[in-house]
Amino acid sequence: MFSGMLFIFAPLCVGYLIAVSNQNYLNKINSATSNLIYVILALMGLSLAALDNLGDNLQVLTSYTLTFFVCLGVCNLLVLPLVDKLLPLETETHQNNIPMLGMVMESVKLVGVVGGGLIFGLISGFDLSWVDTASEWILFVLLFFIGIQLRNSGLTLKQILLNKHGMIIAALMIVSSMVGGAIAAWFLDIDLYKGLAMASGFGWYSLAGILMGDALGPIFGGASFMIELLRELVALVLIPLFIRTKPCTVIGYAGATAMDFTLPVIQTTGGVRCVPIAIVSGFILSLLVPVLMLFFVSLAA
Secondary structure: OOHHHHHHHHHHHHHHOOOOOOOHHHHHHHHHHHHHHHHHHHHHHHHHHOOOHHHHHHHHHHHHHHHHHHHHHHHHHHHOOHHHHHHOOOOOOOOOOOOOHHHHHHHHHHHHHHHHHHHHHHHHOOOOHHHHHHHHHHHHHHHHHHHHHHHOOOOOOHHHHHHHHHHHHHHEEEEEHHHHHHHHHHOOOOOOOHHHHOOOOOOOHHHHHHHHHHHHOHHHHHHHHHHHHHHHHHHHHHHHHHHHOOOOHHHHHHHHHOOOHHHHHHHHHHOOOOHHHHHHHHHHHHHHHHHHHHHHHHHHH
């Protein structure tokens, strides 16, 4: 039952064991990771094009996306304010300009890659039977690089354990997401473990979509990608609006992206005190995305 999970999880573990001190090598790894994500997202589009009854499947994809997005978001936002109430955090006021448009356009570009793969697959008439195998092997390499990135993110175990806000935020995100995933699975009448796997993306749209697509097919992969991408886009709007009054809430809602993509917005609008919290909570959630997602997929019927 766990053989598929171990096959995917092994390169992540091996990568995490590798410490890289040369910044040039790390830059090359980061660049390769970004390029591989674009390749796999394009292959995801091709997988969607290869589906029978595409129109009906796209309707199912939309239904899954909206149901999970609403259930997860509501559950997250119901509990995260508890951190702000019980452990209030003082933020700083900043007036710096935020390159919001550039961040939004980066997300739009990723959607465009999936859409481009879908359109090409529909009009090309090529045999697409090779797509799933290619995706699996590229994913294997990608997870190896991601493991290296996590190991060399600069955080020590001591720094993580000493950051109370970050750990509590991550714990609440995990628990509330599992509840939201179970509710969404009930609404959609799908296997509970599939619902929990879908709930384990925590904002890491590229990896979540890729893992779910590889394990459960392009419908689940596409829905997972869109759920987490919508989370990031909403977080980009919520952070500047609420970080001065509910900093832990918006940092938590950003999920795994709080340690990378949304971090500049958090730092600019909330100040330096928010940065360690965002990095620690984002790191924990990032580390657990493949662990939880692959675990629940292995249990799914």
